[in-house]
Amino acid sequence: MPRDRLLAAVGASTDTDVLFSSLREAAAIGAEIQLERPDPLTEALLRGAEMKRNMLKGEGGALSAQQLADHLGITPQGLGRKRERNQVFWLDIGDGYVYPAFQIGKTGLLRGIREVLNAFTVDDPWMRVNFMLTGDARLGSERPIDLLRQGEIDDVVVAAAAYGEHGAA
Structure with a gap:
């Protein structure tokens, strides 16, 4: 170079x-x-x-399993069980998993994270993260993570359920 x-x-x-x-x-x-x-x-x-x-x-990066487990007051193995049960956002980086920091609040996971994850019909972890961090037409072009932080859980859940579907918003 x-x-x-x-x-x-x-x-x-x-x-x-x-x-x-x-x-x-x-x-x-x-x-x-x-x-x-x-x-x-x-x-x-x-x-x-x-x-x-x-x-x-732009949203705090990604956390290791140990970092998120410490924040949640659980073991990394407990966090692995949450990942397997679709209760946290995660990304496979080849030799393990990282966890987007946007999903944490002051005392644990942000309210509504589990409901949003359960609503998704898409399985791809990056598509799910992309949904949370970019504007969505179903939400007036607002970012789902911002609305979730404002307590608009039901609206974000409805938009997550429709995310990835073909057709008009």
Whole structure:
């Protein structure tokens, strides 16, 4: 990688930022990735991964199992049971799970999290997170997480149940 881009990457605030910066730059110019035929999807995949990371980062990032378990006053094994019962938002990162911080309140899980999770008809964890952190037409373009924090549980549950369905909102 050229020196100026390397210095910019090293100046990033986290190791993940360094990685994304380095990979994005390499994919953009193609020179550092030595492939016979560069994959035309590499840049798009990196942009998508970075968008996911930034979406979570804006709401406190993701917590390890130990961090969320400590906040909830349970063991990591107990948190695993909550994940298996569809009672917490989670993301599979390949070698384990992380838990989006947006779902926690001052004393535990945010009120309504379980109801929203039970209402979903989509199983993909990233689609569920995307629903919570982006505006939804069924909610007047408000973000579901913001309405949940305001106590609008029923409205968010109805929108979650319809999320992913084809047709008019």
